[in-house]
Amino acid sequence: MFEPVGVNDMMVAAMAGAMIVMFGAAYAFAFALSKLNKKRWLAFAAYGCFAGLTVNVLILAKSLNMNGFWTIVAITMLVGYLLAPQAIWKLSVGTHESSDSK
Amino acid sequence: MSIGTLSFSHLTTGQQLAIKYYSVAVILFAAQVLFGLLAGLQYLRPDFLYEVLDFSVNRMVHVNAMVVWMLYGFMGAIFWLVEEEAGVELVGAKLANLGFWVLTAAVTVVVLVYLFVQIGPGTMESLWFINEGREYIEAPRWADIGIVICLLIFFYNISATFMKGKWSGISGVLVLDLVAVAGLYLAGMFYITNTSVEQYWWWWVIHMWVEATWEVLVGCIMAWGLIKTLGASRKIVTTWLYIEVALMLGSGILGLGHHYFWIGTPEYWFTVGGFFSALEPVPLVAMVVHAVYDSGVHRFKNSNHPALAWFIAHAFGNFFGAGVFGFMHTLPQINLYTHGSQWSSSHGHLAFFGAYATINIAMFYMGIQKWRGDVYMSANIAHSWRWKWALSLLCLGMTGMTIALLISGYEQSFIERALGGATWAAYFEAQQTAWYVQGMVWRQIWGYVFASGLVLLIWDLLTIGKGDTRPMLLPEPAEH
Numbered sequence: 001m002f003e004p005v006g007v008n009d010m011m012v013a014a015m016a017g018a019m020i021v022m023f024g025a026a027y028a029f030a031f032a033l034s035k036l037n038k039k040r041w042l043a044f045a046a047y048g049c050f051a052g053l054t055v056n057v058l059i060l061a062k063s064l065n066m067n068g069f070w071t072i073v074a075i076t077m078l079v080g081y082l083l084a085p086q087a088i089w090k091l092s093v094g095t096h097e098s099s100d101s102k
Numbered sequence: 103m104s105i106g107t108l109s110f111s112h113l114t115t116g117q118q119l120a121i122k123y124y125s126v127a128v129i130l131f132a133a134q135v136l137f138g139l140l141a142g143l144q145y146l147r148p149d150f151l152y153e154v155l156d157f158s159v160n161r162m163v164h165v166n167a168m169v170v171w172m173l174y175g176f177m178g179a180i181f182w183l184v185e186e187e188a189g190v191e192l193v194g195a196k197l198a199n200l201g202f203w204v205l206t207a208a209v210t211v212v213v214l215v216y217l218f219v220q221i222g223p224g225t226m227e228s229l230w231f232i233n234e235g236r237e238y239i240e241a242p243r244w245a246d247i248g249i250v251i252c253l254l255i256f257f258y259n260i261s262a263t264f265m266k267g268k269w270s271g272i273s274g275v276l277v278l279d280l281v282a283v284a285g286l287y288l289a290g291m292f293y294i295t296n297t298s299v300e301q302y303w304w305w306w307v308i309h310m311w312v313e314a315t316w317e318v319l320v321g322c323i324m325a326w327g328l329i330k331t332l333g334a335s336r337k338i339v340t341t342w343l344y345i346e347v348a349l350m351l352g353s354g355i356l357g358l359g360h361h362y363f364w365i366g367t368p369e370y371w372f373t374v375g376g377f378f379s380a381l382e383p384v385p386l387v388a389m390v391v392h393a394v395y396d397s398g399v400h401r402f403k404n405s406n407h408p409a410l411a412w413f414i415a416h417a418f419g420n421f422f423g424a425g426v427f428g429f430m431h432t433l434p435q436i437n438l439y440t441h442g443s444q445w446s447s448s449h450g451h452l453a454f455f456g457a458y459a460t461i462n463i464a465m466f467y468m469g470i471q472k473w474r475g476d477v478y479m480s481a482n483i484a485h486s487w488r489w490k491w492a493l494s495l496l497c498l499g500m501t502g503m504t505i506a507l508l509i510s511g512y513e514q515s516f517i518e519r520a521l522g523g524a525t526w527a528a529y530f531e532a533q534q535t536a537w538y539v540q541g542m543v544w545r546q547i548w549g550y551v552f553a554s555g556l557v558l559l560i561w562d563l564l565t566i567g568k569g570d571t572r573p574m575l576l577p578e579p580a581e582h
Contacts, residue, residue, distance in 0.1 A: 001372050005436045007520045011512070017430040024387040025421065032394035064435035069373060077380050084388035092395040095341045 002070065009063035016060040020077070023053035028085040035089055053081055105475040106570045112475045116181040116192040116263075121473060122202055123178030124466050128560060130171035130209075131459075135553050137164040142546045146539075159220045162233075162240050163213060168454060169238065170209055175462030176316070177256060179323045180276065182469060184260055187326065188267030194259050201255040208248045212241050229293070238308055239290045246291045253284040271340030272322050275347060279318040286310045298366030305361040312454075313354045313382075313424075320416075320461050321346050327413060327464060331404045333577030334396075342392065349385035357382045363434045364441060372434050379432040383425040393417065405577045406471055406479045408489040408566070412464035415497060419456020427452050427504065439519040444541070445511025452504040455496075463559065470563055471574060478572035489566065492559035499552025503545050510541030 005013050027049035034042030060066070061074045110118050141160035144150050148157075185192055192198060219232050229235065230243045241249065257280045264273045290307035294300045325343045328334040359375025404410045427449040431440040440446065467489075471479050514532045522528020532538060 001369050002376075002435050004438045007516070010436065010439065010516060010520065013436050014430045014512070017433070017436075018426050021383045021387060021421075021426045021429050024383065025390050025425075028387050028390040029394060032391040036394065064433055066435070070376070070435075073377050073380050076377070077384075080381055080384045081387065084384050085391045088388040088391040089395065091345060092392050095338050096395075 003065035003067075005064050013060060013063040016056045016063060019056040020053055020060060020081075023049050023056060024081045027053060027081065028088075031085050032089060050082060054078060105477050105573055106567055107475065108473050109475065110473075112472055114185045114191070115195045116185045116198075117469070117472065119192070119195070119198055119202060120178040120182035121469060123174045123181060124469055126206055126209075127171045127174035127178060127462065128466070128563070130167045130174065132556060132560070133213075134164055134167035134171060135549075135556050137161075137167060139546070139549050139553060142542070142549050145542045146546060155217070156220055159216055163216055165238055166213075166216075166240060172316075172454075172458045172462060175458075175465065176319050176323070178469070179462070179465040180256075180260060180280075180319075182465065183323070183326045184263050184273075185267075187270055187273050188263045190263060190267035192259060193262035193266055194255075197255055198259045201252045201259075204248065205252040208245050208252075212245045215242070216240075236290060236304055239304075243291070246287070250284060250287055250291075253280075253287065257281065257284055270336075271343060272325050275318060275343060276322045279315055279322070282315045283311070283319070286315060301365040302362065302367060305358060305365075309358045309361050310355070313357060314351060316458065317350050317354065318347055320458065321350070323461060323465060324413065324416070327409065327461075327468065330468065331406050331410050331413070331577060346385065346389070349388070353378050353381045353385065360432050360434075360437065363437055376433050379429075382432075383429050386421050386425040389417075390421075404480065405575050406467055407481065407483065407486070408479065408493075408562075409464045409467040409471075411489070411493055412460050412467065415493065416456065416460035416464065419452065419460050419497075419500075421456075423449065423452030423454070423456035423504075427508075439515040440511065443511045443514040443519070444507045444538075445515055448504050448507035448511050451507060452500060455500045466563055467566070470566060474567040474570075476574040477567035477570050478574055479567060480575045483566070484570060485562075485565070488558055488562040492555050492562050495551055495555025495558060497555075499548050499550075499555055502548030502551060506541045506544035506548060508541075510538045510545070513537040513541065 027046050030042050030046035030049055033039070034046055057074050057078055061071070064070070066074050110121075113121065137160050140151065140155065141157055141164055144157045144160060151160075181192070181198070215232055222228060222232070224235055228242075232242055233240050234242055234246070239246075257277075260280060261277045264277060286307055289303045289310075292303070294303070321343055325339045329336055329339055356374055356378040359371045359377075360379040362371035362375055431437055431445055431449070467479070471477055513535050516532075517535055517538075518524060518528045518532035522531060
């Protein structure tokens with residue numbers, strides 16, 4: 001079903017897990033700011049953060065021996081972190097526009 | 103209305119009841135911290151209070167006090183908002199008052215019995231009258247039944263008030279959630295001899311309360327709080343409440359699976375728990391977008407600085423405590439070594455404080471403002487250093503405790519679980535290593551910092567706005 005983390009990889013796996021969420025938040029933050037201020041460099045920063053997130057997902061996947069089904073979990077995580085902020089942005093704009101038009 | 107003076111005449115019936123709930127919540131918060139400090143000391147000096155106040159009892163009261171004070175805070179917050187939200191007086195106010203006194207008397211008796219009957223054989227009598235023996239929900243069976251009855255009375259008060267008055271998006275979500283709060287507690291009230299099945303249902307209460315129903319309650323309270331302190335648009339807040347509830351429940355309900363990894367349930371729980379646990383932080387992260395959008399598009403003026411500061415602390419605390427510290431060790435590959443260790447304790451401390459204590463404290467500040475006749479609580483309030491220092495010391499103390507526990511937890515997972523194979527001998531060996539002990543020492547020191555913040559918080563809650571005759575700044579509706 002799964003192979004436990006190696007003793008020497010425990011710290012790496014924990015840090016990678018924490019950094020995934022931190023980079024996820026940084027990506028969401030920079031992405032929203034880039035949309036708000038229409039600044040290109042912020043969009044680059046956002047995707048830079050997503051690249052950081054991707055690296056940490058790869059480190060996590062390697063240290064936690066995420067093979068087979070667990071590869072799908074890692075990919076779903078990446079897709080979720082990439083698309084969720086964009087979906088929330090669209091929802092934010094949509095809900096506020098709909099409220100303003102009333 | 104005399105601004106700056108405490109008077110029940112400033113409050114509605116529900117709000118008067120809320121003040122009672124808040125008062126007991128603060129007392130239990132203090133008890134939680136006191137018993138936590140004693141239990142922390144016992145890690146450093148195991149003979150401290152041995153056979154006077156044993157560690158098992160200290161820890162139990164520490165954790166139970168936390169669960170109950172948060173519940174009191176939530177119930178108070180809902181009584182606080184129900185009449186304004188429904189537009190009518192509280193239905194069944196006398197019954198609600200009776201419910202409060204019965205619940206408070208029951209809590210007092212339960213704690214006294216914990217303290218006076220600390221050891222003894224586990225029998226059906228002890229299960230009914232002393233201690234049910236289930237971690238976190240140790241209340242004896244008679245008290246369990248009492249809790250459910252009080253929650254049903256509470257449900258009646260709230261739902262009947264909305265039925266008599268008007269419904270809103272917030273009230274609809276709230277009432278549905280209250281059914282789940284009372285209903286899920288039933289899962290912890292029956293006894294099964296098969297430990298795996300027993301734990302299976304036990305987690306329904308622990309996980310579903312904390313990561314589902316409480317999150318939704320907090321969402322409702324936060325939504326109402328943002329409308330009141332910031333003048334946020336009700337339509338937008340309500341829409342986002344629906345979205346957040348859907349996201350939270352979407353990943354949170356089956357995230358339950360990460361508690362089923364090691365209790366003897368079928369292997370498919372590794373798959374279910376791993377998958378949904380991996381997705382649990384995504385809504386927290388995605389909500390950063392909405393926060394940035396709102397702060398950039400609107401320029402809000404708020405009516406209550408301390409409350410808003412605690413709402414912001416809630417957003418960060420929830421993100422770090424539940425999101426970052428949770429995902430560090432939630433997948434089974436690593437959770438095999440970390441579950442039930444000080445690592446879990448580290449996550450638990452920050453997550454409970456960040457997600458729930460903060461929002462209750464924010465509501466206490468909103469309560470005190472109105473109790474003092476809608477007194478001014480925006481910029482330049484007298485003695486503002488008190489709330490700022492209280493917030494800083496509490497957050498700093500909690501952060502320090504979390505990091506110290508993480509260091510001890512890492513050492514414990516490494517030595518006891520990964521190297522020692524989780525044997526009884528390895529359990530004790532891990533707890534004698536230098537890093538583990540130093541972590542526990544620092545946890546105690548940060549615990550004192552936290553306790554000093556709590557003293558300051560209580561002082562501030564008792565005095566803030568006293569003698570100030572300026573009226574509250576009305577929050578301005580959002581500018582677009």
